[in-house]
Amino acid sequence: MKRKHKRLTFVAVGVGLLSLAAALFLSAIGDSVAFFHSPSDLANHGDLGDRRIRVGGLVEDGSVQRGQGAEVRFRVTDLAQSVPVVYVGILPDLFREGQGVVAQGRLRDGVFVADEVLARHDETYMPPEVAESLKQAGTWQHMEAAGAASMPADGY
Amino acid sequence: MDPVATFLEMGGYGRFVWPAFAFTALVLAGLLVQSLRTLKSREAQLAFLRDAVERTRPTRGEAREA
Amino acid sequence: MFAPSGQVARMSRFANPNRFLRWSDRLVPWLATVTGVLFAVGLYWALVASPPDYQQGESVRIMYVHVPAAWMALFCYTAMAGAAAVGLIWKHPLADLIAKATAPIGAAFTLLALVTGALWGKPMWGTWWVWDARLTSVLVLFFLYLGYIALNSAFDEPGRGARASAILALVGLVNVPIIKFSVDWWYTLHQPASVIRLEGPAIHASMLWPLLLMAAAFTSYYFWVLAVRVRGEIMAHKIRALRLRQAYG
Known part of the structure; x- marks a missing residue:
């Protein structure tokens, strides 16, 4: 795998995991943000x-x-x-x-x-x-x- | 009441509307001026450095020959 | 320690920044003119020719600077994170410079959204500030911009600053949908979107057009200042390269 592709995968997976974590966090705090x-x-x-x-x-x-x-x-x-x-x-x-x-x-x-x-x-x-x-x-x-x-x- | 005063009063909301527009103008103009000034000073600096490189080149050549 | 000379080589290997200098030189006067005209027409409509609101009276005019500033705050952050990602993955030197040049402009728009929002909130809501989900997430956006700017300039070698700040920009990207949808997901004091919503705009045409004009003026201003700042960043890079060449012979 070329380094460029490695970096692309790293960024894509990172952003994906982060969004998932954010979604879980937001649904967990739910009402308390109201x-x-x-x-x-x-x-x-x-x-x-x-x-x-x-x-x-x-x-x-x-x-x-x-x-x-x-x-x-x-x-x-x-x-x-x-x-x-x-x-x-x-x-x-x-x-x-x-x-x-x-x-x-x-x-x-x-x-x-x-x-x-x-x-x-x-x-x-x-x-x-x-x-x-x-x-x-x-x-x-x-x-x-x-x-x-x-x-x-x-x-x- | 004259139309200018009515316009400035903004139906009693003048003291909120005008500061909002004034602050916007100030920030946008300030950022623009800062950006233009930085560019101008860097362009001048680059021109000066290029001049300096041109001026030192022959002397360096002589030094190497010597 | 010889990384800087790699920087020099990279600058000369990519012709892009020089090409950018050439076409931006021709573009900047046009952007300046368009921005000036849009602001002149937009301000006339915002302050004089548009009607007061049936509920909010003349105070609604703050909307014509508040809403474009808030839109641009989000737009700039997305553009900055996108450019930073391109710089991070493809090592495109111009992308790094675009991200770096966008940050202060986005921070300025965010500050404007916060301050004009407070000036609008006081007479309408009865308070300058509340810690609801919308206002708090926009304040977080402002701090993300400041963090990006600080991190970007925290390293002696610009490439490392660009990499570290790009990661921060990408992490902070989750805040963008949170800001946009905060008013739909939670009870907030801030009202939901009026223009960009599924049911179509809930704002009368006589107020929507002045708003869109001002938004166009803000957008044009962004590209104008961006072009100027990217030129400035390229100059800084050239100065650095020249100094290093002098120093290392």
Whole structure:
């Protein structure tokens, strides 16, 4: 075997083995890479104790209630389960009903007490006039459907 | 409000949009200038070295003959 | 210790670098012109002629520098690893130089993607930075570029630096699909792809075209700076060869 071919084999086998190792590693760590948990994850998970976690999903339509001062209450849904969230603080510009959201905090007596709320947006970009005419023409896919589609079906 | 100020304000996002474009311009221009300068200085250095080789060749020949 | 003279012989045996010098000399003015025109037109569309987004308003304009920078960060890494592999396997001197010249350009694009992303994330998400799979894997990409640059120049003999850094580049290649698919494989704060996806682009034509124009400008810029830097690397090689010839007689 010529040295050139030896080097080619070495590189090809090396890259192949490395990809295999990476694939195994990634499937092993799986869910732990997730930046947040869905409300369904939370419902299936029983007692979380006082662990600080992130829950993500869509802000349920019609669920946002402004309380005293900067207090906001809303529900985060993944269209299967939903969890009530209470948060005191400034919300990001993109926070609105039907849009993606990630809240960080602790679950206390079934209510998620958030100390940080981040907005998550879907992959759709369009001018306001186009969004308006889509809504008028009735061809608007509801934001919840679009938002849910932008999330992975399961952990990874 | 005049159109220039409206444009610069970017609907309230000016303080994020302009730094993003300015930083991009700075990095891309900086890398380009650095690349061109390195090339120019190396070209000059190579020309100088080639000159030096030309100049030393006859003397070396003489030295060998002697 | 006489490896350097082998280097000299190799330089003269391969005519490729000299051929590259000839045609790149004619190509560079064209690349400069095309890059300038694309940036002029692209920036006009990105900042003035394109509409605001229905959700994000004017802040969406950051996309026109953020997304091309991120695409080029991945493209440059793939090009660098590919060229490094060709250099490693076939000992092609020009391939080594292309890999070496690509690294700083790719690192610059990655830095731009990270910084413009932070400037976009603050008003939209509400944070400059999170440790989600997408952002973290792009930060790893930046460190891979820095590691490649450091390793490439860590040896006295350029051939050894090229070999060692080529192996690092190939190992780091696994990170490229991880970056691309991180938003599909895991829950991330970063949204999934808008343009390169199976269902077709989820971005309106009035914003897609300015984005593609800017991406073309970034691509043209890459080839322009690449040509300049590879010329610079060839000059460095010639200087080295000349010095060694003087030193060893």
